[in-house]
Amino acid sequence: MSDDRHTNRMQRKKDVVDERISRATEERGVLILLKGNGKGKSSSALGTMARALGHGQRCAVIQFIKGRRETGEYLFFRDQPNLDWHIMGQGFTWETQDRERDIEAAQSAWAVAKGLLENPDYHLIVLDEMSYMFKYGYLDPLPVVEALNQRPAHQNVIITGRTMATPLQEIADTISTVQDERHAFRGGVKAQAGIEY
Amino acid sequence: MSDDRHTNRMQRKKDVVDERISRATEERGVLILLKGNGKGKSSSALGTMARALGHGQRCAVIQFIKGRRETGEYLFFRDQPNLDWHIMGQGFTWETQDRERDIEAAQSAWAVAKGLLENPDYHLIVLDEMSYMFKYGYLDPLPVVEALNQRPAHQNVIITGRTMATPLQEIADTISTVQDERHAFRGGVKAQAGIEY
Numbered sequence: 001m002s003d004d005r006h007t008n009r010m011q012r013k014k015d016v017v018d019e020r021i022s023r024a025t026e027e028r029g030v031l032i033l034l035k036g037n038g039k040g041k042s043s044s045a046l047g048t049m050a051r052a053l054g055h056g057q058r059c060a061v062i063q064f065i066k067g068r069r070e071t072g073e074y075l076f077f078r079d080q081p082n083l084d085w086h087i088m089g090q091g092f093t094w095e096t097q098d099r100e101r102d103i104e105a106a107q108s109a110w111a112v113a114k115g116l117l118e119n120p121d122y123h124l125i126v127l128d129e130m131s132y133m134f135k136y137g138y139l140d141p142l143p144v145v146e147a148l149n150q151r152p153a154h155q156n157v158i159i160t161g162r163t164m165a166t167p168l169q170e171i172a173d174t175i176s177t178v179q180d181e182r183h184a185f186r187g188g189v190k191a192q193a194g195i196e197y
Numbered sequence: 198m199s200d201d202r203h204t205n206r207m208q209r210k211k212d213v214v215d216e217r218i219s220r221a222t223e224e225r226g227v228l229i230l231l232k233g234n235g236k237g238k239s240s241s242a243l244g245t246m247a248r249a250l251g252h253g254q255r256c257a258v259i260q261f262i263k264g265r266r267e268t269g270e271y272l273f274f275r276d277q278p279n280l281d282w283h284i285m286g287q288g289f290t291w292e293t294q295d296r297e298r299d300i301e302a303a304q305s306a307w308a309v310a311k312g313l314l315e316n317p318d319y320h321l322i323v324l325d326e327m328s329y330m331f332k333y334g335y336l337d338p339l340p341v342v343e344a345l346n347q348r349p350a351h352q353n354v355i356i357t358g359r360t361m362a363t364p365l366q367e368i369a370d371t372i373s374t375v376q377d378e379r380h381a382f383r384g385g386v387k388a389q390a391g392i393e394y
Contacts, residue, residue, distance in 0.1 A: 043240075194321060
């Protein structure tokens, strides 16, 4: 391609992009769902949170499943002044094998989340692996939808987990599905610090 | 479901998970590709990097497209002692509209990346939006594959971008495809600090 043809083509592309940008004018918080069976949902939420922290925004994370404190993400983020990190999980259901305890943990986590969703000081709230709570029937999605709908207008929320409850999908602004096309684990590579946890 | 039935079912699930874990014994660095048209690829790479930093691992980021220094991610990560952050991009092709300059920027970025891929001190290297370099023909994927194959055995590499070059997909350990199911931008919501940048 000649440089002139390249420039013309890029000018046309720029016009299309600029036109799209000019139509997106609403300024408000968004609800983002990160679902699917692929690697990268929680890490994507945390990377977005790093962005928010970089802009001085107050953030909170609630982990609904993970109960460990030795994860790289916790070790890295725990001293951030603008961030609350709540480890409310007890591990996966097949690890705890105790349904009553799982339900209690889910409800405690939701009580904390609900308080954050009412607090305009928080700019971004990450509800990590919350979707399993609906899948297992530990939480009812409808009060969660109600709290999300009533949250402060500027507040961004990210919810992660493999399968997402339908009522949440109905009110979401952005939905990304992370598909597992290949995974090192199935190729025999052990889960490692700095990648999986 | 009764508590007993729940416990039995979870015990069976745990056996399956444990069996899978016992088969994944290889310990080495992995190549992760994050592709697709959905939101969350670069942020996922950065979230994984936060994990690695939390474990005290030395990391590097090379941004092949982005040329801005006011992004939340840069503001947040720039002071990390264990991290090198290289902003080597000039903006998207339709912004620069200058093919020669884009090619020069791509080649400078690759020269830096190649040095990192030879350096065993780096545990995780993020090559952000590198895939566009192959798509536009600014870089040849084959020397990149060669450098990846010869890198230190413990080194993890994450490459992001919408469409991924086939030779990279052939050697990758993990591939996640992030699909855009819905995006706030198309719903009229303006790109915002802390979410998009």
